Amino acid sequence: MRRVRRHLLTWGRANVRDFPWRSETDPWLTLVAEMLLQRTRAAQVEPVFREVRERYPAAADLVRAGPDAAAAMTARLGIHWRGPLLYRLAETVHANGGVPPESPGALRAITGVGPYTAAAWLSLHRGRRAVIVDSNVARWLSRMTGRPYHRDPHGVRWLYDLAGRLTPARAYRDYNLAVLDFTMAICTPRAPSCPVCPLRRDCVYGRTRMDADTHHAR
DNA sequence: ATCCCGGATT
DNA sequence: AATCCGGGAT
Structure with a gap:
């Protein structure tokens, strides 16, 4: 976390x-x-x-x-x-x-x-801490946890809980900006850039992919 | 649950 | 050419 x-x-x-x-x-x-x-x-x-x-x-x-x-x-x-x-x-x-x-x-x-x-x-x-849960966050955290991805995050309790615990009390602005750009640049919908992802070791999806690559490599 | 709309991806 | 994608309203 x-x-x-x-x-x-x-x-x-x-x-x-x-x-x-x-x-x-x-x-x-x-x-x-x-x-x-x-x-x-x-x-x-x-x-x-x-x-x-x-x-x-x-x-x-x-x-x-x-x-x-x-x-x-x-x-x-x-x-x-x-x-x-x-x-x-x-x-x-x-x-x-x-x-x-x-x-x-x-x-x-x-x-x-x-x-x-x-x-x-x-x-x-506005300098107010707020937790952003959009479809990008839903996609990212679904990959992180291995939980099923719901494109519409509405009502998916664990998503809000996890996003809320991840969002810092003080550095929420820098954090939210990072999440916005990270999900657009790295954890993309189709072909996420797991090999260069800073979170790949903490991510169920990323670890799976890296393992697969290891097995395929010689 | 479905629709909107145009761009991105495959 | 076809499919996927997204934030909000209804």
């Missing part, structure tokens, strides 16, 4: 990537970024985020610009229903004094903000 955490943090120090939203501190802009990142690659989000930051640096700016402006932002990301969602988000934030609510309940009450987005925003941008 402790070793897994340490290895991830070490890996993260060398490999966590820098995106404009990761160094952004404005609560409105960072929540917009998290919403845009849903089911969307970071490379696609990057230019759109820059444009939002440029044109709508405050929620009030997007409210003033109107629903069509919001739709224009999300159109390039291909998921049309996020346009109205983004506009409603702007209205909600504007009505809340320009800053999104930070209580998990009020945050989750926003349409378009689910468990992942709430946890990511709070832990990465």
Whole structure:
């Protein structure tokens, strides 16, 4: 447990990537970024985020610009229903004094903000410890433990327990960033890079694979 | 439980 | 060409 955490943090120090939203501190802009990142690659989000930051640096700016402006932002990301969602988000934030609510309940009450987005925003941008359990984490921890993988982590108790025990009390931001990038770069859905994985010795799946390689090698 | 949508992987 | 993948709503 402790070793897994340490290895991830070490890996993260060398490999966590820098995106404009990761160094952004404005609560409105960072929540917009998290919403845009849903089911969307970071490379696609990057230019759109820059444009939002440029044109709508405050929620009030997007409210003033109107629903069509919001739709224009999300159109390039291909998921049309996020346009109205983004506009409603702007209205909600504007009505809340320009800053999104930070209580998990009020945050989750926003349409378009689910468990992942709430946890990511709070832990990465608001200095609140939150445990991220998305399908990437589900895949990673399923391999680690050898337990069956449920793509939808909803209701899988052991997942939440384990993820919660792994998430540090203090270094949760660095840890969550490391997990996000690690599951995208190393513990990938199809062909995970076990040979270079810092966790392969702590991982049921990784050990199995390395053993297989040993037997095949001469 | 199913749908959305476009990119990645095979 | 076909399949897989993902966060959230319903």
